[in-house]
Amino acid sequence: MDVTRKLAVLADAAKYDASCASSGAPRRGSRGKAGLGNSNGTGICHSYTPDGRCVSLLKILLTNFCLYDCQYCVNRRSSDVPRARFTPEEVARLTLDFYERNYVSGLFLSSGIIRSPDYTMEQLVRVARLLREEHGFRGYIHLKTIPEADPALIDQAARFADRLSVNIELPSERGLRDLAPEKQLGGIRRAMGTIHAGTEADQADKSRSPKRPRYAPGGQSTQMIVGADASSDRLILDTADQLYRRFRLKRVYYSAFSPIPNSPGTVPLRPPPLLREHRLYQADFLLRGYGFQPAELLADNEQLPLDIDPKLAWALRHRDLFPLDLNRAPRELIGRVPGIGLRSAERLVDLRRHRRVRFEDLVRLRCVVAKARPFVVTADHRPRDAGLDSGALRRQLVDAPVQASLWD
Amino acid sequence: MRILSDALTFDAWRDQARALLRQGAAPETVSWEAPDRPSLFGLSPPPDAGEGPAPRVPAALVAALRQAAPYRVAGRWNLLYRVLWRGAHGERQAHLPGDRDGSALQRRIKAVRREAHHLHAFLRFQPVADDDPQRPLDLLAWFEPAHDILPWASEHFADRLGRRRWLIATPLDGVWYDGEHSHYHAPCPESWRALAREARRQDDPLWRTYYRSLFNPARLNPTAMQGHMPARFRAHTPEGRDIPGLVADARRGARRHGQAAAVGALPGKALRAPKSPDAPPPPGALK
Incomplete structure (x- = not known):
């Protein structure tokens, strides 16, 4: 099979992993040196596909042959898909070629499980070593970590890669047993623990030579599939929150289950609304950046509302805190106002050192004023709708109705 | 006045x-x-x-x-x-x-x-063919920036590309990096412009294959794509010409699942289960 055909198969096999980040790598460059590649901590999106997702890395599988039979996965062994396998040299050449042409900022490599978890992990490490040591590649490398692999191999991978990720896929032991019988939550958490411990030890090591590559400097991430099993948003967000706290993950990605060809009867034939994935990302953002707890975002519900964003839903349940006087409230509370982000909250606090905040300042800072209006007081504005009950206010603020999907 | x-x-x-x-x-x-x-x-x-x-x-x-x-x-x-x-x-x-x-x-x-x-993200280099060893150049690009950013913003590529020698031409100015130093010229020399225009016409089937496979038709959302990547840049990328077809195919119903059409057309292969699903897979099960 020629490389073009392998690429068609192994990129198609890799696209269900939502992660595309190329950020968090240490500053390095190649000016005047042999080799290729730089990074400055921020990622670059080099293109966008018509699904709106960014292309920042060459995202492929080393092979889509797989011993496992995870029901939601297009590459499960019982799936009737075309199979292909790259050699490590082929992946290195493709990465360098795409990098040189400025199509991508690096490589995101994953693989089906072949022979054994250790063998598979060794192959992934071999590609990264080839790029770093033979080709002097200083671009971004993200390696998928096979949970059951020897921790020593994971530690090796961490010295070549900027980011590692172990996919949890489903938030419950039961979901995994039903849909991914070869995977176990214990093994997945152990691998995350290995990476977390390695990172901590590396950071604490004062004698570390500055020349020695750091341990997964871009941190670790994971992905949960949404809508392949019956897991609720509450279970998903509680799990994400635990993972952030326990293993200091950089990101949890949520991937709405995409129906696959020849779908087995164990998984749904239709996808969940993409809006559900979007609401989970919004809630995740509130967990990481705004100090919200999952319980605050969900109250007594199992699911996040689809028609309004989670911060607005929270505010509607806490009308006693509003309207909030932007000239007096603490910054953390301003960040909790619907339509006002953390950056804007900081700018408002800066601004009011010089003068009183007026409503037009929200417009200039590009806050979502329609959402913020009923919740704020400024020097020249008191909301007329402050007396409106939450149900009426909600009807006024719902996002535009979404186009019906093909399956409805 | x-x-x-x-x-x-x-x-x-x-x-x-x-x-x-x-x-x-x-x-x-x-x-x-x-x-x-x-x-x-x-x-x-x-x-x-x-x-x-x-x-x-x-x-x-x-x-x-x-x-x-x-x-x-x-x-x-x-x-x-x-x-x-x-x-x-x-x-x-x-x-x-x-x-x-x-x-x-x-x-x-x-x-x-x-x-x-935008320059760092959407510029595309075309490798220069090896047939002319005298040509002091490895990579060529054409770009049309809306502001006068080239002299300093192009330094990024010297960090990125090591000792490779590259040239970027624009309608107003141009920069050539000889592997050690950059040489900036405004206006852009006509010979540079001619080289870059030639490079712009070249295709890249390998990249377009990747792009088409990476797209998930079940998640079609062209508005989001347009919001992130203005049309003036898409026009200069090899993948730009695939977009209308991908969108049309997805709209016609291919968006029931995520697989790329070209991959679905290839013969498939289901695999044998390892002997016992509970035991760890035997070594050498899939050589």
Whole structure:
């Protein structure tokens, strides 16, 4: 099979992993040196596909042959898909070629499980070593970590890669047993623990030579599939929150289950609304950046509302805190106002050192004023709708109705 | 009214502005205009440097002016001079977002940074064929930036590409990196432009294969794509020509699942289960 055909198969096999980040790598460059590649901590999106997702890395599988039979996965062994396998040299050449042409900022490599978890992990490490040591590649490398692999191999991978990720896929032991019988939550958490411990030890090591590559400097991430099993948003967000706290993950990605060809009867034939994935990302953002707890975002519900964003839903349940006087409230509370982000909250606090905040300042800072209006007081504005009950206010603020999907 | 030519580098403009400040020339009495556009008054000679202490303004204000200078707009220096004048007369907020002029200045800075980012993201290099060993060049690119960012924003590629030798040509200027140093020319030499135009016409089937496979038709959302990547850049990428077809196919019903059409057309292969699903897979099960 020629490389073009392998690429068609192994990129198609890799696209269900939502992660595309190329950020968090240490500053390095190649000016005047042999080799290729730089990074400055921020990622670059080099293109966008018509699904709106960014292309920042060459995202492929080393092979889509797989011993496992995870029901939601297009590459499960019982799936009737075309199979292909790259050699490590082929992946290195493709990465360098795409990098040189400025199509991508690096490589995101994953693989089906072949022979054994250790063998598979060794192959992934071999590609990264080839790029770093033979080709002097200083671009971004993200390696998928096979949970059951020897921790020593994971530690090796961490010295070549900027980011590692172990996919949890489903938030419950039961979901995994039903849909991914070869995977176990214990093994997945152990691998995350290995990476977390390695990172901590590396950071604490004062004698570390500055020349020695750091341990997964871009941190670790994971992905949960949404809508392949019956897991609720509450279970998903509680799990994400635990993972952030326990293993200091950089990101949890949520991937709405995409129906696959020849779908087995164990998984749904239709996808969940993409809006559900979007609401989970919004809630995740509130967990990481705004100090919200999952319980605050969900109250007594199992699911996040689809028609309004989670911060607005929270505010509607806490009308006693509003309207909030932007000239007096603490910054953390301003960040909790619907339509006002953390950056804007900081700018408002800066601004009011010089003068009183007026409503037009929200417009200039590009806050979502329609959402913020009923919740704020400024020097020249008191909301007329402050007396409106939450149900009426909600009807006024719902996002535009979404186009019906093909399956409805 | 004093009309000055606006064909200036930032440093040359700053010298003029400093002289004008010394002379006490208020912003309403000075205008920088394109020399090729006939003006009612005709061009004035540049101001004399003059003597006396230089007017003092906050360093951050000058830095903001420098960052906003690449923003391409008729009369670009007039706003900068007004901000400088006000800063020199005690209005220390004149360059900050809370101020009316400052907010316009900050918008320009943001647009300039964004355009530099566009260069880093959407420029495409074409490798130069090996048939001419004399040609001091490995990679070629054509780009059409909206602002005058090339001289400094192209330095990114020297960090990125090591000792590779590359050339970027634009409608106005060009830069050639010889593996050690960059050489900037404005206007862009015609020979550079001809080389880059030739490169622009080349196709890249391998990249387009990747792009088509990476797209998930079950998640079609062209609006999001357009919001992130303006059409003026898509037109210069090899993948740009695949987009209408991918969108149309997905709309026609292929979006029931995520697989690329070309992959679905290949013969499939289900695999044997390992002996016991509970036991770890035997070594060598899938060589």
